[in-house]
Amino acid sequence: MSAPQRDDLSVDQQLAMTTAATRLATRFGGVFSVETIDRFLVSSYDEFAGRATIPNFLPLLAERFARQRLEALAKVEGKTHDGRPVVLFLCVHNTGRSQMALGFLQHHAGESVVGWSGGSRPGEAIEAGAVAVMAERGIDIAQEYPKPWTDEIVRAADVVITMGCGDACPIFPGKRYEEWELADPADLELDGVRAVRDDIERRVRRLLDSLGVAAA
Structure with missing residues (x-):
């Protein structure tokens, strides 16, 4: 399988995109067409191309985001769903609060x-303070990356947690929405970021309890 050719990619990037397309086709073969997979991969690449600080990582970011979007679309279209609840955390830059919340959700x-x-x-990188205070709890969010949301991702979520994105937050009928009022860690010293972190963990634990999921 070959990914669509692009004039703006180096030889190494094009090879990486082709490899990404092959992996996605293996994962979603029989669920989506090759054309759909390619379209999601290329549009995911375009989401990051204008703000990436390390261009060589773009194909990997595109693949990870395309995989998430295709998983969401598969659920929305009823092509696959394993019964697990889907929780989406949304904030402004996806560099601090929402990333810490996701880290705690996955951990617990x-x-x-x-x-x-x-x-x-979306910002350019995860905030150093958020990475540091989460590492204190044994949770590594340094490999995460800021990303936008898309319609299929929001539509696939069962619970949408918003954190200060206001009117920009997407609203779809039938979703469970919660607004978590939290200070932006970008504006705080490290002790302040720790306080936000601990507040987020308490909220994530309560959320899991409401979903009937035992927290580790």
Whole structure:
């Protein structure tokens, strides 16, 4: 299988995109057409191309985001769903609060819940303070990356947690929405970020309890 050729990619990037397309086709073969997979991969690449600080990582980011979007679309279209609740955390830049919340959700719920995050205006990198205070709890969010949300991702979510994105947050009927009022860690010293972190963990634990999921 070959990914669509693009004039703006280096030889190494094009090879990486082709490899990504092959992996996605293996994962979603029989669920989506090759054309759909390619379209999602290319549009995911375009989401990051204008703000990526390390261009060589773009194909990997595109593949990860396309995989998430295709998983969401498969659920929305009823092509696959394993019964696990899907929780989506949304904030403005997807660099602090929503990433910490996702980290705690994955840490405490494991494979019992599907967790995603996104931002209305995604930043360039995860905030160093958020990475540091989460590492203090043994949770590594340094490999995460700021990303937008898309319609299929929001539509696939069962619970949407918003954190300060206001009117930019998407509203779809039939979803459970919660607004978590939390200070933006970007504006705080490290002790303040720790306080936000601890507040987020308490809220995630309560959320899991409401979903009937035992927190580790």
